[in-house]
Amino acid sequence: MYTKILNKNLKKSAKDLGLDENFVFQQDNDPKHTAKITDDWFEKNDINVLDWFSQSPDLNSIENLWQYLKLPIH
Incomplete structure (x- = not known):
């Protein structure tokens, strides 16, 4: 189906x-x-797929911002 x-x-x-035609496709680990x-x-x-590592903050931008959001609270 997929x-x-x-x-x-x-x-x-x-x-x-x-x-x-050389684009890179990104998907999660479903x-x-x-x-x-x-x-x-x-x-x-012939489609390149970006490897998606489990729990990778490098590819999840919001994970890098949490520390800045928490600073004013604490």
Whole structure:
């Protein structure tokens, strides 16, 4: 199901957004995103996927801001 959605929409959306053919796709670690069939689909369609590390504050901008939001409170 997920690969059908990707197949129908991803390349068209990338084109509509003006991305070149070497764009990098980002998704989280939801099981449907990490399934072998999904990995195979990305490889077959020559689409680069950014690795998403569990609990990575580097890729979650708000995690880097919490310390500044807490300072005025304490």
